Amino acid sequence: MLPLKDTLKHQGMRSHLVEELRRKGIKDEKVLAAIGAVPRHLFLDSSFEYHAYQNKAFPIGEGQTISHPYTVAFQTELLQVQPQQKVLEIGTGSGYQSCVLLYLGARLYTIERQRKLFMQAKNLIPKLISWPPAHIFFGDGYKGLPKEAPFDRILVTAGAPYVPNDLLAQVAIGGRLVIPVGNNIQVMTLYERVSEREFHKTTHGNFQFVPMLQEKN
Template identity: 50%
Template sequence: MIDSYRHKGLRRQLIDELKEKGISNQAVLDAFDKVPRHFFLDSSFMNQAYTNMAFQIGAKQTISHPFTVAFQTTLLELERGHRVLEIGTGSGFQTAILCAIGVRVVSIERQKELYIKAKPIISHLGYSPNLFYGDGYKGKASYAPYDSILVTCGAPFIPQELKDQLKVGGRLVIPIGEGKMQIMTRLTKLENGEFETETYGDFSFVPMLTKTAK
C-alpha cells in the first residue's frame, strides 16, 4: 500500500472541503490528514478516494461519505484516552480515524468478510483497536462503560444494551430510522440515568442488522 505525495495532496483538498462544510474540530481534521482513505477502497475507486462520496466495500455495505464520518466523529466530542465503542467496523476507515485521534477503540462488525478485510489494513497503519466479529445490538459489555458510542449504520431503534454501556456524561451518536434516510441523533447520559436527546438532520446509511453473517 502506497501513500504518495499526490494522495497526501488530495487529502488536504478533502480537508479544505470538510472545513467549507462546517467541520472545525482540529483533532478530526488532523485525523483525516493522517489516515489514507484510499487504503480502504478497491483499486478501481482510487481516483475518487478523496471525493465526498460513499463507495461499495462488499457484503452490500458502503464506506461512508467523508463528511458523514467527520460529522459523526465531531458529535462525539472526543478527548485523547477516551474509550469508544464503534458499532459497524465496515471498511475500517472510521475506526482508523478514531484511533488517529488517540482514543481507545472497541469495534464490532457483523459481516465476517469485512471484519477479516479491515483488520490487516488498520494494523498496517499502526493502530491496535479491539476488533470483534459479532452482533452490534448487544454492544460489548466486557469493555464497558464507554465515554462514547458511535453507530455507523441506520438503526430502527436505540438498543437498550448500548444505553446501559454508556458512562454518565457519555454520548451515543446513532442514525435512527428505517428506509433510505435516518435522523442523526445524539444522546447524552445524565446522572439520573435519563438521556438528553439532540437531532442533526437526515443522513443515509445501510441498515443495522441483527445476527452475524457468515
C-alpha cells in the same frame, strides 16, 4: 497483497478534501487533521483509488459502503472524542472510521457483523495505526460489548431502526452515544448520559446509511 502506498498525490487530494469539509461546516481541527492523515484510498478497491478523496460513499462488498467523508467527520465531531477515552464503534466496515478514531487517541473497541469485512479490517487497521491498538470483534452490534462496558463514547455507523437499550446501558455517565435512527432516512441523534437513569437527547439532521443488520436473538 498490494503494498500500502500513500503518495504525495494522495496527500494533496486529502488536503483538498479537508478544505471541502471545512467549507461544509466541519470546525473541529483535530477531526480535520485526522481526515487529512488517514489514507482513505487504502480502504477501497484499487479501481476507486483516485476517486477516494471525493465526498462520496463507495461500495466495500457484502452490501456495505464506506461512508461519505463528510458523514465520518460529522459523526466524529459530534462524538467529541478525547485522547484515552474508551470508544465503542458499532460497524467496523472497511476500518476507515476506526482509524480516524484511533488517530484521535481513542482506546477503540469495534464490532463487525460481516465476517469478510471483519477479517479485512483486522488485517488492515494495525498496519496503518498500531498504537493505540484496536480491539476488533466479530459479533452483534445491537448487543454491544457488555463485558468491556462502560464506554465514554459509542458510535453507530449504520442506520438503526431503533436505539438498542443494550447500547444505552453501556454509555458511561457523562458519555455520549451518536446513532443515526430511522429506516430509509436516518436522523443523526446524540444521547448524552447525565445520570444513571437520565439521558439528554438532541437531533442533528437527516442522513442516509446502509441499514444496521437485524438483531440476532
